[in-house]
Amino acid sequence: MDPFEQLAEIEVPPVPAARTFTAGVRRKLHPRLLALHLIEFAFGATGWALVHMASALAAAVRYTVTGSWPERRKTGEKRR
């Protein structure tokens, strides 16, 4: 008999119970999902914060370099 054919004759044990198996999958899946969501949130939040604080950061850099703080202008007021 072909030795490879004997591999098919080895019985596979019964599959683990659905409840414990599914619980095991969820135990592995949920921490990874949480980590993924946290990473996505961190990246998203960093991008949002950078976009919204970009003008303030630019002004702070300009103040550091030039020593003059940009004047706040009222709406409609023209630059002198």
Next chain:
Amino acid sequence: MRVNPETSDIAGLGGLADEQLAAQAAREGSDGAAFTALMDRYREKVWRVCWRLMGGQHDAEDAAQEVFVRLFFERGKFAGRSTYSTWLHGVAIRTCLMLRRSRSRRQRREGPGGDEQIATHADTQASGSNAVDASHDIHKLLEGLDEEDRALVLMRFGESHDYEQLAEMFGTTAGACRMRISRIREKLSAKAGRLFGEPVDKKG
């Protein structure tokens, strides 16, 4: 589309074909009803693959759970080039190979004194009959093969997949699989003439 008759009826999804269920699972944001139904439908098939490849109840269960975790993250990648079942078998095989490789790396790092040893079906089978001794021998021989070659033989002969399915699972062609199995057979016959010495029918 093919409807799996062994399906369970989770939230009325039992009547959906595998591919429809997969598409629905891909749209779900979390492990919802469609993903649970897929898991229920394929638990046994994935378990069989993992048990064959991992060699031990505990490792097989761990690997099967890992397969479904990986399936969750890759659930949107099914492109419909093969049946869903074949694609999922491919995911299961890749996961088992990855786990076996990382396990052997860990064992090499820990050295022979490491407390964890790779369990094989050969180790877990009690000797006593010629058939069991022969399967013990063949498993010992397979352990000496490259991981992917070993998986190929186990899927071809243990699970009786045809070459087209094997080609999809291993990302190659049917001809390449046939050639590879023929080379493995030659290699093993050179190693163990006692097992392969007799004329064998050329199924592979």
